[in-house]
Amino acid sequence: MIMINSVTILDYIGTFAFAISGIRLAALKKFDWFGAYVVGLVTAIGGGTMRDVLLNTTPFWMHQPSYLICTALALFSVILLGNHIIRFKHTFFIFDTIGLGLFVVVGINKTLEFGFPVWVAIFMGTLTGSAGGVIRDILINEVPLIFHKEIYAMACVLGGLIYWGCYYFGLEPAITQILSASGVILARFLAVKYKIALPQLRNIN
Amino acid sequence: MIMINSVTILDYIGTFAFAISGIRLAALKKFDWFGAYVVGLVTAIGGGTMRDVLLNTTPFWMHQPSYLICTALALFSVILLGNHIIRFKHTFFIFDTIGLGLFVVVGINKTLEFGFPVWVAIFMGTLTGSAGGVIRDILINEVPLIFHKEIYAMACVLGGLIYWGCYYFGLEPAITQILSASGVILARFLAVKYKIALPQLRNIN
């Protein structure tokens, strides 16, 4: 049974926002509705699917249709709203970032539940949060955005390190998870606001 | 033991046709023989492999070498026939479409056998039929064709819905499978003949 609690609601909001980000890029590439749906879906569930494949377990979205439905709703919104959707740009950015914080923590929790050490969990949290966007960019035939712009994945890593710290000092799981997700969210907001970026590699070829 | 029955023959024909479609695109990109083999193989077995990885089972082609051999035969045909292969274009289109119908039904059957609900099976049938072509297009560094042209994947979804309907009304498995595969094949023929396509998304960025 699906528990409709606050985490579930955040999960749906995050899925919806991730899907919107994929569908907008698909529109830019003149994809048809099916193509847009696939790109939106892959953005939303790609990271968690890669995590579950590496953990050697059935992908999370195969247990209940809500993630496929969320993506369909995102597609319908984009089709119906059209150009008006650009007005909600800031709202989507906030949803997207909240989703990121949640996905990272979900990825860490699940990996620890499978008995892996903390460094694998931090890896999987980062993968859960950022691999969907990488697969999205591969599908639209662009160089993945997070490899040369924005501190997106580093926010995930930071959230993972906060989780590790809290875990090490024996904090309550609920507090650990809230602090970790907040770290991800805050790091991304600050990075975007102050245009903080990692240095590029010098061309050494 | 390998049963040489009509389904097996159709399976080999479909594999061969899918491999040819990959090898032709590889030739366009001036790939060498090895590259062409890989692109052909991925086109033929990529969808079923993704399905089996998601179902958390050993990929189907690891149980017997026939799929690797079929792809090798497709490569030799292209090397030997060269430009003459273009004459068989319509034949390949027919084989390719029959293969598509079969692969969708195989994907649905296998997913149901693993105990998943029908909506997962429809998803997996569509994946089995169309993901190989997506990976092929990623390997040749093009935007996946099925995201902006042709009702290819929608034919798979339609076949899945027909399967669902037959299943719901308790039809015989054999009849269910034949109707479902026929639906895929017919939908694709009609879509190509009458140039039916899904609407594109308006650019909303």
Added chain:
Amino acid sequence: MIMINSVTILDYIGTFAFAISGIRLAALKKFDWFGAYVVGLVTAIGGGTMRDVLLNTTPFWMHQPSYLICTALALFSVILLGNHIIRFKHTFFIFDTIGLGLFVVVGINKTLEFGFPVWVAIFMGTLTGSAGGVIRDILINEVPLIFHKEIYAMACVLGGLIYWGCYYFGLEPAITQILSASGVILARFLAVKYKIALPQLRNIN
């Protein structure tokens, strides 16, 4: 516990060299440090990860952090050495080729241990050696190098056939593995030195 023996040392050297090859291409594409790390990591562990996913087992690098650390060391080397790294070009080529030989044999061994027949093992050995470079090229949005240049994967296949021959004639495992790895290494050196390449497919479209 990690055994520091000669195979482990070769494994680290190979991982380091594969990671360097990815990081250098990432630098050419102006990736930031994170992007470079990911591309380096994927080049080093991508092939083995795909093999382990297909074998339906936990990826090898999730058991101990040494592969992630090796890649971090490769990134730091590139950042610190900058342009001077080009001086070690020949050394890296040698390390890379030794790594290739080792990875192929490791892939074959592991697949046989899982009870698969030799043809699957040869496939997996080739995948272990060459799939990381393919994923690397997808991430930097280029057509995979090994599909149109160099006998890279064919050296892996040759090593696999040597393994098969030795195995068939009942040679000692240690000798089989050394001969197979040497075959890979020698084939690649000769192919690069004498510019041996597979024929391209004629354009038949």
